[in-house]
Amino acid sequence: MTDRQAFGEITVRVAGLSTRRGDNILFRGLDFEISGGEALALRGPNGAGKTTLLLTLAGLIAPEAGQITFDGADSEGAPVLHFCGHQNAVKARLSVHENLNFWAVLNGRTGSAVAAALERVGLGDIAAIDAGHLSAGQGKRLALARLLVSHRPIWLLDEPMAALDSAGDQLIGALLDEHLEGGGLVIAATHDDLPLGDAACGRVLRLGNHS
Numbered sequence: 085m086t087d088r089q090a091f092g093e094i095t096v097r098v099a100g101l102s103t104r105r106g107d108n109i110l111f112r113g114l115d116f117e118i119s120g121g122e123a124l125a126l127r128g129p130n131g132a133g134k135t136t137l138l139l140t141l142a143g144l145i146a147p148e149a150g151q152i153t154f155d156g157a158d159s160e161g162a163p164v165l166h167f168c169g170h171q172n173a174v175k176a177r178l179s180v181h182e183n184l185n186f187w188a189v190l191n192g193r194t195g196s197a198v199a200a201a202l203e204r205v206g207l208g209d210i211a212a213i214d215a216g217h218l219s220a221g222q223g224k225r226l227a228l229a230r231l232l233v234s235h236r237p238i239w240l241l242d243e244p245m246a247a248l249d250s251a252g253d254q255l256i257g258a259l260l261d262e263h264l265e266g267g268g269l270v271i272a273a274t275h276d277d278l279p280l281g282d283a284a285c286g287r288v289l290r291l292g293n294h295s
């Protein structure tokens with residue numbers, strides 16, 4: 085582990101994974117492996133199963149068959165992953181600061197302070213307003229700030245660049261690069277290229293018949 089690494093070695097191994105939604109098996113016999121320092125972009129047409137795969141990896145949908153293992157995960161059972169869905173999980177009547185503080189309490193204050201995380205994502209000046217007033221891109225920035233307040237090595241991100249402006253794309257690129265440099269890993273459903281730096285290890289997994 086180098087000085088820059090925040091996490092120990094971790095590998096996600098997926099073997100023979102099949103997941104059903106309704107009557108349809110969306111993917112069958114899926115095998116892949118991803119380790120700390122790598123980012124895997126899930127690509128494919130609408131309905132291909134990208135979100136479903138993220139939900140399955142997060143343990144929110146039971147697979148039809150196959151195994152998912154997190155090698156190197158803390159044997160004490162400390163949470164290893166963040167799941168950021170395409171809905172931002174924002175409570176409209178709480179302030180921006182209160183929303184993020186809720187997640188810090190729930191997930192553990194193992195990363196940046198709430199105020200620092202809000203500054204980092206560009207919401208420091210509007211921390212006191214009700215989150216219901218946020219624009220779509222600001223809501224996405226608030227969701228991304230959750231990644232910063234609790235240190236977890238595995239980030240599962242659904243459309244992380246959705247609604248972000250070009251500065252927001254640069255922000256997510258910087259956050260991803262730092263996370264990978266620290267030994268974390270990222271699996272992201274996306275229709276666009278992840279804005280990774282040149283040094284980052286980006287891979288692509290295509291889902292669906294038309295990809």
Ligand SMILES: Nc1ncnc2c1ncn2[C@@H]1O[C@H](COP(=O)(O)OP(=O)(O)OP(=O)(O)O)[C@@H](O)[C@H]1O
Nearest residue numbers: 105106107110129130131132133134135136137273
């Ligand atoms: N609860 C459900 N019951 C039945 N089918 C479902 C359910 N949830 C999702 N599906 C179907 O599963 C398929 C995969 O959906 P999913 O959201 O994983 O696709 P996606 O690749 O993320 O798509 P997009 O690019 O549009 O976000 C879709 O055809 C969807 O209609």
